[in-house]
Amino acid sequence: MQSDTRVLVVSEADLRSINKATLGILGKLPGVTKEVAVFGEIESGAVDHIRKYDVARINLLKADTLKDRNPEACLLALMTFMESNRFDIVISGTSSTACDIFPVLSAHFCSGFAAGVDDFHLTGERLSAVKELYGGQCLADLEFSGDKPWFMTVDSGALSIEVCRDGHDCEIIEHDVTVFPSRIRICNTKKPASDRPPLQDADIVVAGGRGLGEPGTLRLLEELADTMGASLGASGGAVGDELAPQEYLVGQTGTRISPMLYIACGISGATQHLAGIRNAKKILAINTDADTPLMRIADYAVIGDLNAIVPAMTRILSAASKDK
Numbered sequence: 001m002q003s004d005t006r007v008l009v010v011s012e013a014d015l016r017s018i019n020k021a022t023l024g025i026l027g028k029l030p031g032v033t034k035e036v037a038v039f040g041e042i043e044s045g046a047v048d049h050i051r052k053y054d055v056a057r058i059n060l061l062k063a064d065t066l067k068d069r070n071p072e073a074c075l076l077a078l079m080t081f082m083e084s085n086r087f088d089i090v091i092s093g094t095s096s097t098a099c100d101i102f103p104v105l106s107a108h109f110c111s112g113f114a115a116g117v118d119d120f121h122l123t124g125e126r127l128s129a130v131k132e133l134y135g136g137q138c139l140a141d142l143e144f145s146g147d148k149p150w151f152m153t154v155d156s157g158a159l160s161i162e163v164c165r166d167g168h169d170c171e172i173i174e175h176d177v178t179v180f181p182s183r184i185r186i187c188n189t190k191k192p193a194s195d196r197p198p199l200q201d202a203d204i205v206v207a208g209g210r211g212l213g214e215p216g217t218l219r220l221l222e223e224l225a226d227t228m229g230a231s232l233g234a235s236g237g238a239v240g241d242e243l244a245p246q247e248y249l250v251g252q253t254g255t256r257i258s259p260m261l262y263i264a265c266g267i268s269g270a271t272q273h274l275a276g277i278r279n280a281k282k283i284l285a286i287n288t289d290a291d292t293p294l295m296r297i298a299d300y301a302v303i304g305d306l307n308a309i310v311p312a313m314t315r316i317l318s319a320a321s322k323d324k
């Protein structure tokens with residue numbers, strides 16, 4: 001049954017693809033009137049993804065000042081758009097833009113905001129959410145009430161993606177949002193050094209733990225990741241011992257991920273790490289210790305030294321891709 005509730009999903013689409021958090025959110029809203037808002041442009045590849053989720057309309061918010069994702073410009077653009085378009089609920093993945101703008105929006109509209117939830121349910125007009133506390137050892141149930149629109153950000157990688165196949169064509173509407181000059185100036189933006197997919201959106205993640213032993217060993221994981229088109233991750237042990245950079249951290253204090261395949265090399269499986277990989281579809285653990293906690297939840301296990309196993313996997317996969 002179609003609900004009267006109108007939901008706006010604010011998406012961090014790049015030109016070709018749409019982030020996983022957006023698809024996870026859309027997949028949880030069957031039978032709900034939902035629209036997507038994107039800052040700037042979107043290309044057909046991303047539109048094709050969105051269409052699968054029965055979205056009524058894609059709104060492209062356009063203004064010159066949005067080009068470099070200036071957070072204040074994004075805030076003003078969305079505020080302007082929402083002043084003339086009524087929504088009951090506004091949701092986004094927990095991106096840096098959403099972290100900047102959602103608290104201000106909820107204060108502007110004097111309505112509720114829940115940040116970084118792990119799951120949510122919309123039943124008729126009732127919106128509830130679940131948020132992990134203390135690294136997933138405690139779950140808090142939240143429920144919205146009072147004036148709308150209600151605002152919520154969902155932790156990237158927290159939702160598994162339900163693919164809807166019976167979507168239909170949706171309108172794409174451009175909105176010239178009047179944005180007065182921002183008081184924030186983006187002086188410089190630095191692109192990531194590699195072409196690997198972002199950790200939170202990757203279908204395959206190869207991650208290293210303290211078992212890497214020394215910083216140079218990360219190269220073995222990079223070679224495997226590049227053979228598979230994967231992203232790179234790391235445990236708290238590896239980051240703490242400076243075997244891998246901080247931005248690779250997966251887990252409670254790092255990125256939460258939902259890849260199709262997670263390859264954990266020399267990672268024991270501490271609760272803080274498991275909090276970040278709960279939504280991985282399949283886990284392959286490579287470890288010298290058959291009794292390490294990660295082995296209990298791994299779908300596949302290779303017991304042995306990652307220094308031997310990882311290069312062997314790279315060789316086999318490279319040879320297989322050349323044979324194609």
Ligand SMILES: Cc1cc2nc3c(=O)[nH]c(=O)nc-3n(C[C@H](O)[C@H](O)[C@H](O)COP(=O)(O)OP(=O)(O)OC[C@H]3O[C@@H](n4cnc5c(N)ncnc54)[C@H](O)[C@@H]3O)c2cc1C
Pocket residue numbers: 208209210211212213234235236237238249250251252253254265266267268269270271272273276286287288289292304305306307
């Ligand atoms: C508040 C707080 C927040 C935290 N947040 C995070 C977080 O977000 N993410 C996170 O990951 N951690 C986090 N931690 C740290 C976490 O508690 C663990 O210390 C950390 O995850 C352990 O990393 P590890 O598995 O790499 O190391 P270890 O537990 O030391 O495990 C190393 C593993 O490598 C294996 N190994 C050793 N040599 C080899 C080899 N040659 N080949 C194959 N296997 C080998 C060992 O058998 C072992 O299983 C947090 C801790 C705290 C207190």
